[in-house]
Amino acid sequence: MRLVDSHVHLDDSKFDADREAVIERALAAGVERMMAIGTGSGPPDLETAIRQAERYPFIFATIGVHPHDASKATAETFARLRELAAHPKVLAIGEIGLDYHYDFRRARCSARVPKATGNRRRGRQADRHPLAGGVGGHDGDVGIKTAP
Numbered sequence: 001m002r003l004v005d006s007h008v009h010l011d012d013s014k015f016d017a018d019r020e021a022v023i024e025r026a027l028a029a030g031v032e033r034m035m036a037i038g039t040g041s042g043p044p045d046l047e048t049a050i051r052q053a054e055r056y057p058f059i060f061a062t063i064g065v066h067p068h069d070a071s072k073a074t075a076e077t078f079a080r081l082r083e084l085a086a087h088p089k090v091l092a093i094g095e096i097g098l099d100y101h102y103d104f105r106r107a108r109c110s111a112r113v114p115k116a117t118g119n120r121r122r123g124r125q126a127d128r129h130p131l132a133g134g135v136g137g138h139d140g141d142v143g144i145k146t147a148p
């Protein structure tokens with residue numbers, strides 16, 4: 001059996017003191033691959049996961065704007081995400097979507113991130129990536145909108 005941790009936030013400052021040890025423990029426990037979720041602290045830095053993916057051969061990356069940071073996203077953010085999607089270790093878009101776990105009252109703003117990064121223009125690299133995380137809707141909401 002191959003173990004893949006499909007959702008890690010190793011860029012979090014909580015790991016500053018022992019990030020290498022955490023990674024080593026995961027590898028020792030049998031985790032062969034990790035997917036670093038590339039939302040970090042939000043725009044303008046969109047490359048937190050890519051930096052880790054470039055450092056470790058067993059780490060791959062997503063790119064995206066977390067729903068809680070959706071208000072920071074601009075047209076430049078979406079253009080940069082499309083560029084970064086071409087990186088060979090970027091395997092998914094995320095985490096994006098709606099997230100009501102913390103009631104920040106930003107659902108309307110959050111919904112524009114997946115719409116802008118989703119499948120609106122065929123043939124673009126960003127449009128060929130699956131979505132990762134960030135689907136936390138409730139009360140009948142649809143978590144991700146990918147097409148106009």
Ligand SMILES: [Zn+2]
Nearest residue numbers: 007037095133
């Ligand atoms: Zn996450």
